[in-house]
Amino acid sequence: MFLKASLAATVAFATACVSPGDNAADHAGEIEQDLRSAALPQPGPGLPPGTVVVPLPDFDKQPTTLRIPNESGFLHAKQLGHGSEAIVIINGGPGLDSVFVTRLHQGMARRLPGRRIVSYDQRGMGGSSPTTAAQNTITGAVEDVEAIRRFLGVRKIHLVGQSFGGFVAGAYASTHPRNIASIAFIDPLPPLPADSPFTTQGFDAINAYYDGLLDAGILEEGSPDDPPAVAWNQIVGVYFADPLRVPIEITTPAADRNPVVGDAVDADYQSNGAALVANLDRVRIPVLVIGGGVSGFGPTFAQGAAEALKSSHPKVVIIQGAGHLPWIDKPAQTFGALASFFDDCARGH
Incomplete structure (x- = not known):
């Protein structure tokens, strides 16, 4: 399974770069010719012929790194954009860092100027400080959102909750109703008890x-200690409409999932998550629910999120042809829905 999964991931990446029917050698030749014929910046006075001038990055569009104090030490976060409003992205997992939502973060910053867009590594993950066993809790994940709000200095915060992050966003609204401005869910784990019909x-x-893939012989059972197998099993069909076009920044964190943190938080969610969302029926805020039309979770997760916040009359958008990460499969539709929603929030609609 190790070799098969590794080969599958490699083939998928290569196939994504060359369209079906392309000749690889011709394709490489075209790229080389394009590079040779490209108009490069010319060297200035005093520089020898042949000097290649490389423009500096646009530093105004580089993320600002934030170090946010929390119960377990600090959270590593990145901010794009400036403004009085703050939108915080809570990525899926548990046990994954924010590399998973890099394209979502960048796309939102482009479509929503004049706002601070923040993503962060959840406690114990990525650049955030390590955690003790007692700190790997669903309550801790929720309270980290409050720590971010205080650090950013906003009275109310806008949240984007993707997958597991959807539950965290809903739990935050339930436990801190005066501090939440709006929520946009993206193919979320619904903020409902773990044994709710929508969740199960x-x-x-x-x-x-x-089970169907295993029965058909398309996948084989992999060892939990086999990272490529874990990565491949997580992404095929569940995350993407087209498994042959899997961005490398997605496969890497999938393989690097921290099971110590992730499994502990998941177990606590199973046991104690229901209490954190018990007051959602009292919440009245703008809510958007985006679901992937071909997500491996089916339509019930999006329906569950809408049900949990039905008192807020959520807007539900199902993006056809999109999987669990719709900003990868259908970026125009996803960012269009997010921009429209947050623009309406800014106008008070």
């Missing part, structure tokens, strides 16, 4: 999908 049906859909 979503996971049943995943299990049935994988």
Whole structure:
């Protein structure tokens, strides 16, 4: 399984770079010719012929690194954009860092100027400080959002919750209702008890999908200690509409998932998550629910999020042809829906 998964991931990456029917040698030749014929900046006075002038990056568009104090030490976060409003992206997992949502973060910053767009590595992950076993809790994940709000100095915060981050966003709204401005869910784990029908049906859909792949011999059972197998099993069909076009920044964190942190937070969610979302029916805020039309979780996760916040009359957008990460499969539709929603929030609609 190790070799098969590694080969599959390699083939997928290579296939994504060359369209079906392309001749690889011709394609490489075209790239070389393009490079030779490209108009490069000319060297200034005093520089020898042949000097290549490389423009500096646009530093105004580089993320600002934030170090945010929290219970376990600090959270490593990145901010794009400036403004009085702050939108915080909570990525999926648990046990994954924010590399997973890099393209989402960048795309939102482009489409939503005049706002601070922040993503962060959840506690114990990425550049955030290590955690003790007692700190790997779902309550801690929720309270980290409050730590971010205080650090950013905003009275109310806008949240984007993707997958597991959707539950965290909903739990934050339930436990800090006066501090939440709006929530945009993206194919979320619904902010409902773990044994709710919406939640269990979503996971049943995943299990049935994988069972079908195993029965057909497309996948084989992998060892939990086999990172490429873990990465491949997580992304095929569940995350993407087209498994042959998997961005490298997605496969890497999938393989690097921290099971110590992730499994502990998941177990605490199973046991104690229900109490954190008990007051959602009292919340009245703008809510957007984006679902992937071909997500491996099926439509029930999006429906569950809408049900959990039905008192807020959420807007539900199902993006056809998109999987669990719709900003990868259908970026125009995803960023269009997000921009429209947050622009409406700014206008008070």
